[in-house]
Amino acid sequence: MKKGKKYLVDSAIESLSPRLLLSITEQIKYPLLQIARYAESSEIKGDYDPTFIKTIAEYSLSLIDAYNLGITLSLDDTQIDLLPVSISAILYRTAQNLKAIAKNYGVSLQLDIDGRYNPVLTHEVGLQASLVSLGMALIEALPSLDNQQLKLHLASHRCRYGIVAGLYVDNQHFSSDTLKHGRRLYGKVKQPMTDLNYSSSAGIFIADSILNALDLKLKVSHHHKLYGLGVILPPTSQLELITT
Numbered sequence: 001m002k003k004g005k006k007y008l009v010d011s012a013i014e015s016l017s018p019r020l021l022l023s024i025t026e027q028i029k030y031p032l033l034q035i036a037r038y039a040e041s042s043e044i045k046g047d048y049d050p051t052f053i054k055t056i057a058e059y060s061l062s063l064i065d066a067y068n069l070g071i072t073l074s075l076d077d078t079q080i081d082l083l084p085v086s087i088s089a090i091l092y093r094t095a096q097n098l099k100a101i102a103k104n105y106g107v108s109l110q111l112d113i114d115g116r117y118n119p120v121l122t123h124e125v126g127l128q129a130s131l132v133s134l135g136m137a138l139i140e141a142l143p144s145l146d147n148q149q150l151k152l153h154l155a156s157h158r159c160r161y162g163i164v165a166g167l168y169v170d171n172q173h174f175s176s177d178t179l180k181h182g183r184r185l186y187g188k189v190k191q192p193m194t195d196l197n198y199s200s201s202a203g204i205f206i207a208d209s210i211l212n213a214l215d216l217k218l219k220v221s222h223h224h225k226l227y228g229l230g231v232i233l234p235p236t237s238q239l240e241l242i243t244t
Contacts, residue, residue, distance in 0.1 A: 020205055024067055026190055027202035031056045055100040059136060062097075066129045066206045073126055073213035080126075080214065084119035087165050087233065090128050091154045097128075098135040102152065107139045112155035112223065117163050120233040126214050127165075127231075130207035134167050134218075134229055137203030141196050145171045155223045159232060166221045166230020174227040176220050183208070204229070 034056050042049075073080060095109050102109050135152065142150050153168040173196050185192035186205045193201045208218045211231055221230035 020067065020070075020186070020202070020209060024063055024202045024206070027063060028060045031060045051100075052104070055104055059101050062132060062136065063202060063206065066133045066203075066210065069126060069129050070206060070210040070213060073123070073210060080123050082121045082123055084236075085122050085124045085127065086119055087117055087156045087163055088113050090124065090131065091156060091165060094128055094131045094135060095154050097132045098139065098152075101136060102139050105139050105143055105150070107142050107150045107152055110151055110153050112153045112168075114155070114157045117156065117158070118235065120163060121236040122216070122233055123214050126210050127216075127233075130210040130218075130231070131165065131167065133203040133207040133210070135203075137201050137207075138167055138169060138228070140203075141201075142169060145169070145173060145196070153223065153226055153228070155226070155228075157223055161232050162234040164221055164223075164230045164232055166223060166228050168221070168223045168226035168228030168230075170226055172227055174220050174229065179218070179220050179229070 035053055038052060091111060091113065095111055098109060131154075135154070138152055142152065149170065151170065154166075155168055156163060156165045158164070178193060178196060182193040182196075182201060182204065186201070191201075193204070204218075207229075211218050216231050216233070218229055218231055221228055223230075
């Protein structure tokens with residue numbers, strides 16, 4: 001275990017339990033309420049669409065699975081396998097995982113990948129789970145924001161420190177202060193990021209915790225004229241030598 005890793009492990013576990021668990025339980029109340037209300041309405045009207053309930057249930061299960069993954073990755077004795085990963089492929093699969101829940105909220109998804117990149121060395125499952133969790137939180141937030149169009153951009157671009165993979169919207173509600181304020185309040189209040197989302201925003205904090213376990217950091221990010229949250233994936237010199 002490299003220097004500083006134990007501190008990060010302890011910090012990640014502390015952030016995951018119990019405050020994040022409280023955020024998750026608060027978060028999944030709404031989809032469960034949606035299912036209950038839909039069942040009542042279907043019984044009265046005599047119509048039933050299993051796709052709606054399936055999507056909402058899968059949304060809740062994804063949050064729980066991501067939480068469990070974060071706990072597993074944060075355990076002191078867990079071996080985290082790092083492999084070369086294509087950012088383009090990760091973003092594409094993230095979009096596919098978000099497709100059904102985005103449709104429920106009337107949100108369109110757009111892939112925006114600036115150029116071709118060498119693979120980065122990371123934990124593929126953890127990175128994708130964090131991006132999916134982020135996407136769920138932002139899809140839920142979009143209808144309440146003052147946006148002209150409900151569109152979520154899954155994008156990547158280069159920065160001075162490596163390659164950024166993130167999710168972006170056409171709205172200026174994202175700031176470093178917003179994220180810092182949310183981190184301080186999550187698990188203590190029901191709505192820690194009220195200027196962004198009137199829910200527990202559990203998906204954001206699940207992503208934050210998974211990335212911490214991978215020695216990565218969730219940051220407020222800009223992509224062209226869009227605003228969002230992203231993670232910087234540092235280039236690996238060995239991979240650059242192989243692919244050049």
